[in-house]
Amino acid sequence: MSPGISFPREIKDSLQKACAPTSRRDFLKGSGALVVTLAFNTVAVETALGAAAGVDGMQGPYVDPDFRQLDTWIVIHPDNTATFFVGKTDGGQGTGTAFRQMMSDELDIAYDKTTLVMGRTDTTPNQGGSGGSSAIERDGWPMRRAAAEARRVLLELAGKQLDCPVSELTAQNATIALSSDPAKSVTYAQLVGGKRFNVGLTGKNIDATTGVAQVKPIDKLRIVGKSPQRYDIPGKVDGSLSWAVDMKLPGMVHARNVRPPVAGAVLRNIDASSVSNMPGFVRVVSRGNYVAVVCEREEQAIRAAKQLKVDWQRPVTAPFPASDQLFDYMRHATPTSSDEPKIQGDTTAALAGASLVVESEYEVPFQGHSAIGPAHALADPSNGQMTIYSNDMKSYGLRNGVAQFLNMPRERVRVIYMDGPQVYGRTAADDAGFEAAFLAHELGRPVRLQWMRSEESGWDTKGPAYVFKLRGGLNTQGKLAALEYDACAVDHNHIGYNEPDTVLIAQLMGKRPKSPAKGSAETPSLQYGIPNRRMTTRIVGLPLTFETPLRTGNLRDPNGPQVTFAFESLIDELATAAKIDPVQFRLDLLADSHEDEAFRQARSIAVIRAAAKAYDWQSRPSPNKPSADEVMTGRGIAYTYRNRTIVAVIAEVEVNRQTGRVWAKRLVCAHDCGLVINPEGLRHTIECGMLHGLSRALWEEVRFDNEKITNVDWVSYPSLRHSDTPEAIDVVMVNGDPSPSRTDLAPYGAGEASHKPLIAAIANAIHDATGVRLHRAPFRKERVLAALKAANV
Amino acid sequence: MAIELHVNGSAHQVNAEPSTPLLYVLRNDLGLRGPRFGCGLGQCGACTVMVNGTAIRSCTMPVSQARGEITTLEGLSRNGKLDPLQQAWIDEQVPQCGYCQNGQIMTARAFLNRNPKPTDAQIRSAMEGILCRCMSYFRIQAAIKRAAGGTPSTARETAE
Numbered sequence: 001m002s003p004g005i006s007f008p009r010e011i012k013d014s015l016q017k018a019c020a021p022t023s024r025r026d027f028l029k030g031s032g033a034l035v036v037t038l039a040f041n042t043v044a045v046e047t048a049l050g051a052a053a054g055v056d057g058m059q060g061p062y063v064d065p066d067f068r069q070l071d072t073w074i075v076i077h078p079d080n081t082a083t084f085f086v087g088k089t090d091g092g093q094g095t096g097t098a099f100r101q102m103m104s105d106e107l108d109i110a111y112d113k114t115t116l117v118m119g120r121t122d123t124t125p126n127q128g129g130s131g132g133s134s135a136i137e138r139d140g141w142p143m144r145r146a147a148a149e150a151r152r153v154l155l156e157l158a159g160k161q162l163d164c165p166v167s168e169l170t171a172q173n174a175t176i177a178l179s180s181d182p183a184k185s186v187t188y189a190q191l192v193g194g195k196r197f198n199v200g201l202t203g204k205n206i207d208a209t210t211g212v213a214q215v216k217p218i219d220k221l222r223i224v225g226k227s228p229q230r231y232d233i234p235g236k237v238d239g240s241l242s243w244a245v246d247m248k249l250p251g252m253v254h255a256r257n258v259r260p261p262v263a264g265a266v267l268r269n270i271d272a273s274s275v276s277n278m279p280g281f282v283r284v285v286s287r288g289n290y291v292a293v294v295c296e297r298e299e300q301a302i303r304a305a306k307q308l309k310v311d312w313q314r315p316v317t318a319p320f321p322a323s324d325q326l327f328d329y330m331r332h333a334t335p336t337s338s339d340e341p342k343i344q345g346d347t348t349a350a351l352a353g354a355s356l357v358v359e360s361e362y363e364v365p366f367q368g369h370s371a372i373g374p375a376h377a378l379a380d381p382s383n384g385q386m387t388i389y390s391n392d393m394k395s396y397g398l399r400n401g402v403a404q405f406l407n408m409p410r411e412r413v414r415v416i417y418m419d420g421p422q423v424y425g426r427t428a429a430d431d432a433g434f435e436a437a438f439l440a441h442e443l444g445r446p447v448r449l450q451w452m453r454s455e456e457s458g459w460d461t462k463g464p465a466y467v468f469k470l471r472g473g474l475n476t477q478g479k480l481a482a483l484e485y486d487a488c489a490v491d492h493n494h495i496g497y498n499e500p501d502t503v504l505i506a507q508l509m510g511k512r513p514k515s516p517a518k519g520s521a522e523t524p525s526l527q528y529g530i531p532n533r534r535m536t537t538r539i540v541g542l543p544l545t546f547e548t549p550l551r552t553g554n555l556r557d558p559n560g561p562q563v564t565f566a567f568e569s570l571i572d573e574l575a576t577a578a579k580i581d582p583v584q585f586r587l588d589l590l591a592d593s594h595e596d597e598a599f600r601q602a603r604s605i606a607v608i609r610a611a612a613k614a615y616d617w618q619s620r621p622s623p624n625k626p627s628a629d630e631v632m633t634g635r636g637i638a639y640t641y642r643n644r645t646i647v648a649v650i651a652e653v654e655v656n657r658q659t660g661r662v663w664a665k666r667l668v669c670a671h672d673c674g675l676v677i678n679p680e681g682l683r684h685t686i687e688c689g690m691l692h693g694l695s696r697a698l699w700e701e702v703r704f705d706n707e708k709i710t711n712v713d714w715v716s717y718p719s720l721r722h723s724d725t726p727e728a729i730d731v732v733m734v735n736g737d738p739s740p741s742r743t744d745l746a747p748y749g750a751g752e753a754s755h756k757p758l759i760a761a762i763a764n765a766i767h768d769a770t771g772v773r774l775h776r777a778p779f780r781k782e783r784v785l786a787a788l789k790a791a792n793v
Numbered sequence: 794m795a796i797e798l799h800v801n802g803s804a805h806q807v808n809a810e811p812s813t814p815l816l817y818v819l820r821n822d823l824g825l826r827g828p829r830f831g832c833g834l835g836q837c838g839a840c841t842v843m844v845n846g847t848a849i850r851s852c853t854m855p856v857s858q859a860r861g862e863i864t865t866l867e868g869l870s871r872n873g874k875l876d877p878l879q880q881a882w883i884d885e886q887v888p889q890c891g892y893c894q895n896g897q898i899m900t901a902r903a904f905l906n907r908n909p910k911p912t913d914a915q916i917r918s919a920m921e922g923i924l925c926r927c928m929s930y931f932r933i934q935a936a937i938k939r940a941a942g943g944t945p946s947t948a949r950e951t952a953e
Binding site for chain 1: 813824832834869875886887893923924926928932933
């Protein structure tokens with residue numbers, strides 16, 4: 001491995017410590033059979049740092065780190081610091097900082113005496129990477145238990161050393177002292193610095209990993225609940241951090257893809273002579289309908305990819321309807337699948353007997369990830385191995401998928417996770433990792449690949465488009481007696497993560513899974529007490545199933561923003577029909593709730609009340625009194641939950657009567673995710689989750705004609721900008737647990753919840769301001785203006 | 794062809810086609826990490842650097858036209874001391890992923906050099922062309938206000 005490799009400072013420091021002469025490497029050498037179980041660290045450390053660390057390069061095989069070994073999770077260094085190894089990634093929500101806090105707390109070591117290594121398949125135990133807001137809620141537990149076990153073992157060792165019972169010892173700041181005589185003490189480093197714990201853990205799977213020790217009760221935690229600054233931010237603002245996009249290797253070449261000009265096009269011929277005389281040209285690689293150009297320099301590859309003459313045959317039938325016809329198409333398409341209806345009570349009879357029925361349809365288009373940094377990866381095929389440097393949030397899946405795709409033993413493949421642009425779900429980082437690996441495999445040289453803007457916006461996976469039809473019936477008391485909900489999503493062949501038969505390159509090469517993924521169309525997160533309800537869902541497909549830029553994949557709470565828009569809009573329409581304040585209407589519905597899990601009923605009521613209080617919500621029905629001013633002001637609430645996290649957002653908007661422009665002047669979020677690890681980090685993630693939702697509410701919409709996506713840059717695919725930013729954002733962290741100070745309060749996820757209700761909150765606020773109900777997202781000014789004019793506002 | 798560039802106070806000779814966008818020379822020949830590829834179209838701002846104090850999009854500027862002193866994110870700190878804007882970025886904990894922040898900081902630096910005491914509206918207007926897909930705009934604006942000596946309007950938090 002080359003000395004030219006430069007790793008993120010944190011990782012480098014940690015790895016340097018981990019391979020210091022007195023550290024693991026030496027005891028590994030002397031530990032005979034144990035080398036097998038612990039070899040991963042030697043491999044990781046030596047391969048990563050190579051000559052720079054003054055050790056011999058050691059190549060694979062890359063043995064899976066054994067999560068049932070304490071040494072896999074924690075290393076105590078001779079300088080009395082610690083490094084934690086976790087199988088996660090951090091897309092910028094500060095989870096890495098939170099992991100360090102949780103583990104430091106359990107271990108009784110100062111936060112700033114620790115470092116963290118994440119998401120390297122050869123070094124960190126496989127926790128699957130990131131996804132589903134599970135970082136703290138699920139994956140924090142094995143980390144905490146491993147750290148608690150390390151503390152227990154250290155106390156035991158100290159008891160032997162100090163010749164006293166463990167019960168007489170106190171651990172603090174990586175030092176264990178006799179409680180009665182603090183002068184008698186021993187540091188963690190003196191006990192195990194540079195040595196192995198050699199302690200086994202148990203657990204049927206990695207999530208269940210545990211030692212003998214119990215985690216601390218919450219009232220004993222000292223670092224959890226504080227807000228240390230994110231350790232990754234300084235290197236991100238001074239340019240010193242090395243990201244996946246910055247990785248370079250000697251002999252590396254640059255590749256760019258050449259995509260079919262229209263969906264479903266078939267490659268007929270490539271005229272390589274159109275580029276072969278260009279400076280730096282290395283090779284054109286093609287397989288099936290996958291085409292890439294490789295050059296010595298990056299700008300050469302970009303130019304050659306533009307200039308390459310490729311003859312494509314257009315498909316005979318249109319791959320999809322144009323975006324203007326999408327919702328009509330969806331309404332009439334034969335479903336590829338539908339779920340069993342969810343039925344309670346007698347909805348038909350209740351609607352027939354209702355004193356008032358509100359019926360509404362809602363539409364949400366495809367929306368994209370469109371990462372600010374187009375997908376990229378560097379793949380190194382040296383020594384018969386394959387090392388992929390990537391920001392893919394599921395590095396373990398990328399490793400396994402690439403091994404299958406290239407038909408390599410997985411022990412010869414590893415993925416080194418490094419920071420990168422946003423990873424809110426199944427981004428094209430998956431696709432780029434496979435492509436770079438394939439090209440490196442073909443060329444036998446390290447290949448760096450990055451997608452162009454038009455590819456990222458055009459070919460990344462999309463959040464599914466939805467059409468909804470809802471009916472709600474109020475009884476004579478103004479209560480919601482019946483709900484009919486029907487959702488239709490274009491989600492047939494929903495693409496999973498790092499699947500060797502569904503990544504884009506596989507599709508273009510003609511590989512196909514046995515059957516396309518069924519996809520999903522979701523029902524709302526329902527906590528309200530609604531006695532009669534019938535909820536049906538349908539999934540439809542587009543004419544072209546594979547090799548299409550309209551691939552659906554997970555995008556930050558994959559169905560939540562769409563479904564919540566429809567459901568919480570209808571709830572607002574019903575509140576208006578009942579002439580009841582929308583906050584009160586929701587509280588009444590929750591009071592009637594009979595289903596409960598994780599105290600959702602009580603916590604939902606607490607969250608809505610907290611949001612209303614923070615906003616200073618004055619009770620009145622919506623809409624507001626009509627205003628003759630050019631700018632109309634209104635407020636709207638939307639409430640939902642994501643798994644066990646409860647969230648309510650109140651938006652205050654200004655709607656310009658002349659232009660149709662909507663500005664969310666103020667956002668208030670009340671959020672209950674149980675135990676909060678880092679309040680400031682959480683607040684930031686909640687803020688940005690809301691603003692990402694605001695971008696989807698106001699701007700984002702994938703457009704296409706009937707053969708290609710037509711908005712593939714930032715002019716034609718507008719996204720939220722500085723001028724759209726609210727004037728004020730209030731975040732209220734709620735602990736609505738019935739026993740708020742119980743010592744086993746659990747932390748729940750927070751990466752997606754605040755994102756989920758935004759489209760609904762904005763729609764409800766626009767209605768409050770204008771009296772006009774918008775049924776189609778996003779609320780771009782042309783659409784708003786047309787709706788205002790149609791309603792004579 | 795050989796081209797001389799002055800970057801962050803040092804002179805460099807590079808061999809590149811004159812039409813090569815400055816971005817690739819900075820990243821690949823000079824090993825700088827601040828400016829990043831985001832769109833290659835001059836639309837997002839992730840590649841922003843300063844040339845003679847003016848913020849420009851290095852993804853669309855040919856290297857042969859980059860005459861004068863080029864400053865990148867790495868060149869903002871002096872003698873190991875961060876630029877006040879960079880410090881404000883840390884104090885306000887601005888980034889989520891951070892990929893776009895180079896463009897945010899460089900644009901803000903060039904702007905504050907021209908207008909050290911901007912109004913909120915001027916900040917929004919000056920920053921309008923720099924996209925963030927994590928939507929960290931609120932904190933970016935707070936950090937600019939902080940660096941300009943104003944009181945940042947950071948989000949209010951209430952503990953329940």
